[in-house]
Amino acid sequence: MENKDLTTTQDTELTTYNPNQAYGFEETDSKDIIIPRIKVIQALSPERTDGIASEGDILNSLTQEKVNGERFIPIKQYYSNICWNADRNADLRMLCRSFDGRIGQDDNGTLSCAICKKNQFDNSKVGKDAQPVCTAYLNFLGFFEGNPMPVVLSFSKTNYNEGKKLLSIAKSMRVAAWNYAYALESKKVAKDKNTWFIMVPKMLGETSAETRTLAFELFKAYERAAIKVDYEDSADYSNNGVDEQTAAEI
Numbered sequence: 488m489e490n491k492d493l494t495t496t497q498d499t500e501l502t503t504y505n506p507n508q509a510y511g512f513e514e515t516d517s518k519d520i521i522i523p524r525i526k527v528i529q530a531l532s533p534e535r536t537d538g539i540a541s542e543g544d545i546l547n548s549l550t551q552e553k554v555n556g557e558r559f560i561p562i563k564q565y566y567s568n569i570c571w572n573a574d575r576n577a578d579l580r581m582l583c584r585s586f587d588g589r590i591g592q593d594d595n596g597t598l599s600c601a602i603c604k605k606n607q608f609d610n611s612k613v614g615k616d617a618q619p620v621c622t623a624y625l626n627f628l629g630f631f632e633g634n635p636m637p638v639v640l641s642f643s644k645t646n647y648n649e650g651k652k653l654l655s656i657a658k659s660m661r662v663a664a665w666n667y668a669y670a671l672e673s674k675k676v677a678k679d680k681n682t683w684f685i686m687v688p689k690m691l692g693e694t695s696a697e698t699r700t701l702a703f704e705l706f707k708a709y710e711r712a713a714i715k716v717d718y719e720d721s722a723d724y725s726n727n728g729v730d731e732q733t734a735a736e737i
Contacts, residue, residue, distance in 0.1 A: 521717045522628075523549030525559075525640045527673050527684045543673040543684045547638060548717050558632035558668040558691055559640065560698060562706045564654055565628070567641075568606045569718060570621040583621065586713040591621075625650035628714055630705065632668060632698055637705055639716045645676065646685040653688040665702030668694050 526532075527545050534540040534551065545555045566588025572580050583593035591598050600606060606621040625647060627640040642650025657664050669688045676685055694702070 518715075520715075521549060522714060523547050523636070523638050524716050524718060525554065525638055525671065525686070527686050529683055543675065545671050545673055545686060547636075550636075554631060555672060556670050558694075559627075559629055559671055559688070560632060560668055560694060560702055561627040561629040561640070561653075561657060561664045562702045563628040563709060563714075564657075564664065565626050565714065567624045567626055567714075567716075568600055568621050569624070570605060581718075586715065588623070623647070625654065626714070626716075627653065627664075628705075628709055629665075630701070632694070635701060635705075637709070639714065640671070640686075640688075641716070641718075642686070645683075649685060649687055656690055663699070663702070665699055665706070666694060668692060668698075 525545060526548050528535050528540045528542055530542055532540070532542075534544075534546060535542060539551055540546055540553065543555075544553050546553055568583075568585040568588055568591060569581055570583040570591075570593070572582050583591045583598075585591040585600050589600055591600050591603060600621075603621070606619050606623040608619060609617050622643050625642045627650075628637060629640060630637055642648075642653075653669060657667065657669075660667060668691045670691050672687050672689060673684045674687045675682055
């Protein structure tokens with residue numbers, strides 16, 4: 488009798504459908520989930536050389552969907568650092584990585600980014616030698632309106648100031664990050680004879696109540712989680728007419 492009641496209870500739970508629950512992923516390991524990154528296409532980006540996109544297109548790295556001008560909803564801002572291997576053909580591409588911008592992890596264990604300081608300019612040197620060895624990223628976890636897929640918008644090197652502008656605008660509103668939407672556009676910049684594209688965010692307006700509800704659910708899911716993103720190193724601009732100094736800055 489007790490077993491029968493248990494079976495009946497389980498059957499009832501399985502047949503009570505909740506349209507807002509993501510069924511079918513009960514056994515999924517979180518380490519197998521890739522959070523896509525929003526990237527701007529450059530001259531040597533694989534998507535351009537393969538004929539998938541054009542220079543200046545802004546794509547979802549996983550779905551390769553073009554998102555120029557779409558409404559981006561930020562839900563969490565955070566920092567990260569990556570020390571890339573200069574050998575682009577090496578199996579180990581990341582020599583050290585910090586998911587929170589504070590504690591890095593390399594083959595020797597953990598270390599403090601504040602003590603390491605390789606993600607900062609060395610003011611005792613000049614030119615290329617002064618460039619940070621480790622790349623600092625200013626990131627926004629969010630999604631595009633009408634699409635619940637979490638994505639990460641990252642700013643680094645020559646694009647870092649655009650990330651600071653987005654952060655400054657969003658924080659100055661004194662409300663939740665997701666109360667306002669932002670459009671992402673690409674902008675061609677130049678230095679000497681070199682040109683490349685950066686992402687430029689622009690504030691659009693307030694979000695809907697439905698969008699804010701979804702944003703809060705995603706925020707709760709990722710509030711304390713280490714966000715592991717589909718990062719990749721930048722293209723080798725020095726092989727495409729970009730001087731070595733500028734290539735290190737892009």
